[in-house]
Structures are given as C-alpha cells and as structure tokens.
Amino acid sequence: MFTNRLFNILVPLISVFLGLLAGAIIMLAFGYNPINGYQALWNGAFGSGYFFGETxxxxxxxxxxxxxxxxxFRSGLFNIGAEGQVIVGWVAAVWVGSSFEAPMIIHLPLAVLAAAFAGALWGFLPGLLKATKGVHEVIITIMLNYIALHVSNYMxxxxxxxxxxxxxxxxxxxxLASDWLMQITEYSRMHYGILIALFAAFIMWFILEKTTAGYEFRAVGFNPDASKYAGMNVKKNIITSMIISGAFAGLAGAMEGLGTFGYMPSHSAFTNLGFDGIAVALLGGNTGLGIVISAFLFGALKVGALNMPTTAGVPSELVEIVIALIIFFVASSYIIRWALLRLRKEEK
Structure with missing residues (x-):
C-alpha cells in the first residue's frame, strides 16, 4: 500500500494535519471560530509583501x-546545544561586524565565517568530551547553552x-540587509541570508549523500561499534560531526546579527531558535530538502500567528497553545510512523 517515498511524505503531512485539527478543537472549545483563526494566520504569513518577507x-x-x-542526528548524536551555538555565533558576527569597517567583499564574509567558527567551537567541546570521555552530548550541550547565554550578556x-x-x-x-529586498517586500526585514541558508542545506545534502566522509558519519550514527570494526575513526567522526553541526547553528546567529537586527540585544531568556530547530529537523526527516520545507511551515506559523489576536480575536495565549499542539504532533510523528508501519504489515 505504501512505498517508502510515499511513507516518508505521509508521516509529516499527517503530523501537521493532526496538529491543526487539535488546534481547531481548542479554539472551538474556547468559543472562537477556527476557520477565522486559521484564515488570519494565513493572511498574517502571506497576505501581503511585508508579511511574506517577514515569513x-x-x-x-x-x-x-x-x-x-x-x-x-544523522551521525547518531543529539545536539541540544544549537541554542547556545546560535548565541555565540550571533556574538561573533556582531563583534566582527561592529569592530571595524572594510570593503563589503571582505567584511561580510569575515563576519559570517566568524559566526560559523564560534558555533563550531561551541560544538567541538561536547564532541570532544563525548569522543574521549564518553560524556553524553545532551548533558554537556544543555550546560553550554546557559554558559553561552550569560557570557554573551557580559560581552x-x-x-x-x-x-x-x-x-x-x-x-x-x-x-546582509538589502534596500531592494525591503522595497519589494514593503519594508520587511527580509535579507540575503536566505541564500546562505539554502546553500547550507545543499552543503549538508552533498556532504552526507555524496562524500566518503558523509558515509562514515551515517555509518557511525547507525552503529559505532560496527563502524570501528570496519576501520573507521569513530572518535574523529563524532568530533567532526559536532563541529559541522555547531557551524550551521552559528550561521543562524549570523543571520540574526547581520540581517534581522543589525546588532545584538542582551537576553534574559533563550532565543528558542535552537530548540525550534529540533522540531524543524524532526518534521523535515533530517534531510536538507525536508528541513527547508518544514522551516517554511514553522516560519509561517510563527509570523502568521501574530495576526490572529488582532484579526480573529484569538488571544495570544491560545495562539501559543495552538502552535504548541502542532509542534507536539510533529515531535510525536514516530507514533504515526509506527501506526503506518503496522498498517503496511497488515496489507502484506
């Protein structure tokens, strides 16, 4: 009944549908019209050039x-530290971007690379401890998130x-800001960083699917013991994987510092970009193309939801519940995957 390709498409689609359905039920239970609510969400994400640019x-x-x-994750690691890597990447990008002036062809790439390097360094530390001392990466990356937050505020x-x-x-x-993009999107904060993000998705696909190093990353992720027996350097692959992972997150910080804001404010709490990235990766099936699509969905939800209180009268607290329900069903997509597998076995 299900081919593997169809199976991989159905799981995220059903997750999103269930999340939207649960959100509609919540809105009905509190006396709000879900059709008006979701229409406001759509218009808030795509209803004008400004909203589209913000999305x-x-x-x-x-x-x-x-x-x-x-x-x-594809390398068998769970990087909860993307949030901290975003923060240090943001700091590094703004530091380089505000410390001196130079021709854009030099200054902009240098600031972007500084962010990637800072994120990579923040990923290297848990990778090294995992590879050499067996420290679980979830614990050390969570701790590094708090260190990044408070160090950045001091900086x-x-x-x-x-x-x-x-x-x-x-x-x-x-x-990364552009007057041309601002004009065509009615003065939104859209910037050229989207090109960097799409190129990064291509780089991830190329590394994992088209290189020997990518094959080793995936092999270590499937079975580190078998990979070691086959002659692969498991420790090196763990460290390198966390470095690359951290570099991607550091670039996300550069997008905020060099594109959206043009500076870095102090934070009393986390940005949540790194934590939302977990749901984005899960919904995208941990593939480059899937992540681009799921990021588009989450961006539309975050921006479009801002229009629901003013247009549909849905309170902002209820909007957050609706978004949380969608994320819940996305995160629990493995239950949906299990149900579809059972159905496929029964068909056979």
Missing part, C-alpha cells in the same frame, strides 16, 4: 538550526557596548 526572514535561521540538529555590556543592553550596530559593510 522568509523567520524561515532563514530555522533552516540553519534545523540543519544543525539534523546533521548531528554585550562590557565589550560590544559602553555598558548598554545592546551591542553597537554593525557597519553597513557587514550587513
């Missing part, structure tokens, strides 16, 4: 954090500004 702006870091989580107040709550603005030569 693409939100999609950009989601692609990169989804890639970060997925790359580690903002004492290094990147004169005691303020936000860094100095970046130079124009380090900015």
């Amino acid at each position: 693409i702006r939100q999609v950009t870091p989601y692609i990169l954090t989804g890639l970060a989580v997925a790359f580690a 903002i107040r004492h290094v990147l500004s004169d005691g303020g709550d936000s860094s100095d603005p970046i130079a124009n030569s380090a900015s």
Whole structure:
C-alpha cells in the first residue's frame, strides 16, 4: 500500500494535519471560530509583501538550526546545544561586524565565517568530551547553552557596548540587509541570508549523500561499534560531526546579527531558535530538502500567528497553545510512523 517515498511524505503531512485539527478543537472549545483563526494566520504569513518577507526572514535561521540538529542526528548524536551555538555565533558576527569597517567583499564574509567558527567551537567541546570521555552530548550541550547565554550578556555590556543592553550596530559593510529586498517586500526585514541558508542545506545534502566522509558519519550514527570494526575513526567522526553541526547553528546567529537586527540585544531568556530547530529537523526527516520545507511551515506559523489576536480575536495565549499542539504532533510523528508501519504489515 505504501512505498517508502510515499511513507516518508505521509508521516509529516499527517503530523501537521493532526496538529491543526487539535488546534481547531481548542479554539472551538474556547468559543472562537477556527476557520477565522486559521484564515488570519494565513493572511498574517502571506497576505501581503511585508508579511511574506517577514515569513522568509523567520524561515532563514530555522533552516540553519534545523540543519544543525539534523546533521548531528544523522551521525547518531543529539545536539541540544544549537541554542547556545546560535548565541555565540550571533556574538561573533556582531563583534566582527561592529569592530571595524572594510570593503563589503571582505567584511561580510569575515563576519559570517566568524559566526560559523564560534558555533563550531561551541560544538567541538561536547564532541570532544563525548569522543574521549564518553560524556553524553545532551548533558554537556544543555550546560553550554546557559554558559553561552550569560557570557554573551557580559560581552554585550562590557565589550560590544559602553555598558548598554545592546551591542553597537554593525557597519553597513557587514550587513546582509538589502534596500531592494525591503522595497519589494514593503519594508520587511527580509535579507540575503536566505541564500546562505539554502546553500547550507545543499552543503549538508552533498556532504552526507555524496562524500566518503558523509558515509562514515551515517555509518557511525547507525552503529559505532560496527563502524570501528570496519576501520573507521569513530572518535574523529563524532568530533567532526559536532563541529559541522555547531557551524550551521552559528550561521543562524549570523543571520540574526547581520540581517534581522543589525546588532545584538542582551537576553534574559533563550532565543528558542535552537530548540525550534529540533522540531524543524524532526518534521523535515533530517534531510536538507525536508528541513527547508518544514522551516517554511514553522516560519509561517510563527509570523502568521501574530495576526490572529488582532484579526480573529484569538488571544495570544491560545495562539501559543495552538502552535504548541502542532509542534507536539510533529515531535510525536514516530507514533504515526509506527501506526503506518503496522498498517503496511497488515496489507502484506
């Protein structure tokens, strides 16, 4: 009944449908019209050039954090530290972007590479501890998230500004923003970072599917003991995988610092970009193309939901519940996968 290709398409589609259905039931239970609510969500994401630009702006870091989580997962690792890697990447990008001026052809790539390097370094630490000491990557990456948050706040107040709550603005030569994109999207904050994110998705696909190193990453992820027996350097692959994963997340921070904001504010809490990237990766099946599509969905939900309280009268708290339900069903897609597998076995 189900081919493997159809099976991989059905699982995320059913997850999203169940999430939207549960959200509709919640809205009905509280006396709101779900049709009006979802219509407001759609218009808030795609109803004008401005909203569409804002959706693409939100999609950009989601692609990169989804890639970060997925790359580690394909290598048998669970990178919960994408959030911290985003933060240090943001700090590094803004630091380079605001410290000096140079021709854009030099300054912008340097700021982007600084973010990738900072994220890679933040990924290297748990990778090294996992490979050499057997420390579980989930524990160490969660701890590093808090270190990144508080170190970044210190850097903002004492290094990147004169005691303020936000860094100095970046130079124009380090900015991803574009007057042309602003004009065609009615002055949204869409920027050229979307091109970097799409290229990163291609890079992930190429590494994992078309290179010997990618084959080793996937082999170590499936069975590290068998990979070691086959002559692969398991420790090296674990460390390298976390470095690449961290670099993707660091780039997401660059998108915020060099594109969306042009500076870095201090944070009293996490940005949640890294944590949302987990759901993006799960829904996208940990593949490059799937992550681009799922990031587009999550970006549309986040931006479109802002229109629901004003247009459909749905309270913002209820909007958050609806989005959380969708994420819940996405995260529990393995139950749907199990049900479809049982159905396929019965058909045979």
